[in-house]
Amino acid sequence: MDATPAAKLNVFLVEDDAATRDSLRARIEAHPRLRVGAAHGTAAEGIAALAARPDVLLVDLGLPDGNGIDVIRAALRRYADLPIMVITVFGNEKRVIAAIQAGASGYLLKDDPTHELGAAIELLMEGGSPISPAIARHLIRHFQEHGDPQPAAPRETLTARELEVLALATKGFSYSEIAQLLGLSTNTVASYTKHIYEKLAVGSRSEAIYEASRLGLLER
């Protein structure tokens, strides 16, 4: 334990496999600025644990008693601005994109070494979102083609710059490389990606806020 626990970010972990959960917990705790406030193996437990606000929520999608997306929705109903990451094996499957659409801001690979895992969480906290080439490719398709899964939701369009960032991301360029190629700062690129994620999830976020207001959670 560190001498300044208050400065550490409180991470909530929902992962059904015990060995993986423990491994993730160990790696998160190994990072100097992170601590695991709660770690649960089911959706019900995870949602219950959300009574206390975490700094970051990490959710596996395949849970024994339900879908990780339910946990994401529940979390967003309570804390509309909570940074949420999806834990995944591959990082590019359909469920990850569905989770991002539901409001997750990024994803972590289950076997990421400590420093990558920590870097991803830090990036998220700083307002950026990690963006893999596969997800960037999917996002471009999503914004350019039809097939909006929520036709009733307001449809955002990407700016030319945001599209440029995504196009470079699909080619495998890192944040700093993209920043360099476009003549921007890394932070600016990070904020672009965050906006892109927000635009993708705009339906779910506004829905979450509407639902929250309906439940009277915002009035309190």
Added chain:
Amino acid sequence: MARSSGNRILLWLTALALPFLLIAMLELGLRNAPGVPPQFQLREADFIESHVETPRELPATGWQHTQLPRVVPVAGTRPSSAWFRVPFTVRDAGDEPWAVYLQRPYSNVVLYINGAKIGDGGAMTRPYPMHRAPLLVGFPAKLLRPGTNLFELRSVHAYQSPRLGVAAIGPRAQLLPAHEFTRGFAVTTKQVSAIVLAVLATLFGALWWLRRQDAAYGWFSLGLFSWAAHIQIMLVPRPPFGSEVLWQHLQGIAIGVFALTSALFVNRYTGLRQPRIERVLIALWAAGAAVLLVDPILLGYRFPRFGYLVWIPMLTLISAYTVFTLLRSLARGLTAEVAVLGAAGWLVLVVSVRDTVIELDWLEGRLFLAYTVGFVLCGVAAALLLRFARAFHAAERARDELDERVRQKTAELELNLVRVKDLERERALNSERERILQDMHDGLGGHLVQALAIATSRETLKPVEEPLRACLDELRLMVDSLEPVNGDLASVLGSLRPRISRRLALAGVVIRWQIDDLPLVPDLGPRQVLDVTRVVQEAITNALKHSACRSITVRARLVQASDGIEIMVEDDGRGLDAPAAGGHGLASMRRRAASLGGSLEILAAAPGTRVMLWLPAGRAVNKNADAGQAPDRVGHTAAAGEHG
């Protein structure tokens, strides 16, 4: 434009002039026809209105002198009767037979030479004959005496005035040519016309019988029959039944039928039917015909006859309506058929008017209406031929269009079928891919992560960690290759980067990533994706394992000169002399490059090694590398994955 309107005016003028040209032609022809020798023609006569039966009963006074031909205006009773008396001089009668020639007696006649009856146009009993054909009444020369002789003639008409038209007395042989010509002109031609009309009427009637929907032909047939009947009625001098007036009215009714059927025919032929007006016309015709039939019974021989006062305006009305329909049709655009029909109708109209004038004795001349039959038939035949030709053309065109449409539809259907099959295949492929991904994520992937978690947590299991990680990387490679990339080769390379970056970072090797914009490669399937990825990954792995390099450059760019995409992996390590460089891995890389339709080159760089993979841009990748069916690709991929 100007020329075409000029042509049109010329055409109109020709059509309008046609009847007059025909009349002029016939008149010219008649001028040279054998006529009555002038020395035998009778120029003047005395006449008296009298109903006596023989010349002996004629009164001595009351005679009037007149030029011939002469119609005696009779105000009195009907039948009318008048006597003509013509003295003529004969020097030498000779022995050959003589004759009296009457070109067109019209009424019935009895002829006397020097008081002796030489012949008549039929018994002077009702119904009285009416002669439209010439009469040649022969008598022996011995009836004549040198010097002045007397020719006496009684003319009787049932309901009109008695008359003496063109007449001649002379040797029979010298009058015969004129008689025969006129007879041929007035009788034979009309008989032939009537027969032709009747035959054609039968043919068109048959046509209508076979095609009831074309009522136009039925009406046309009836029209031809009525015209034939009209001619036939005129050719019979003595009515076989009823009164002379009724007989005359039957002829009028026949003309009425022709006028009516012409109107109905034109209406149907031009497609401008007006059923209500047609019903009114038929009703008018029926009423007029009824009047014509009843009139002789009610009014007897009185003249002028009431029936005709109704009938002539009615015929005029029907004909005017026919002309009106033709004009309406013209207003919609002049078709050749309507033009021909219109010209024929105009011809009949003009010649009819002229004949009527002659029939009414307002002019002396011969009747031409029968001669228009040939022209009218030619016109109608031409119109029908045009219509048949057009119908054939239309049928052919319709058939061709139908064929073409069937062809198009078939092609569309085939295309749609192919599209549907493609979509189904695509969907099957996608759902299969989803299933495999799901299985790998929940099953193999999850277990590998779990195993890795356990391995990292226990020091004793540390040696398993790296192979497990390699397994996971391998799995990711396969999963990535299953992702649809829509021909975006740059993003295939992009997906490769996160997988290699960890190993490079661990080895402390810097990567220089230079991916240009690349053209889309159509049909970049999972197999091709896997091949490209493996070649690049293998090149990087080789560099990491053997070259002891500090940096690796990955570059992809379009090479315009060779119309291909060049992917280069270059390290700054030891170079080609490394013993493992030519091993199994390299052969596999070459094989994959070949299967992509590209080529692989391994060059010495300064320092290090450069691996160049060249791929054809465009369709060549698909053609050379993936001829199999799409569902097989999953199998190919799996197999390739196992081998690799």
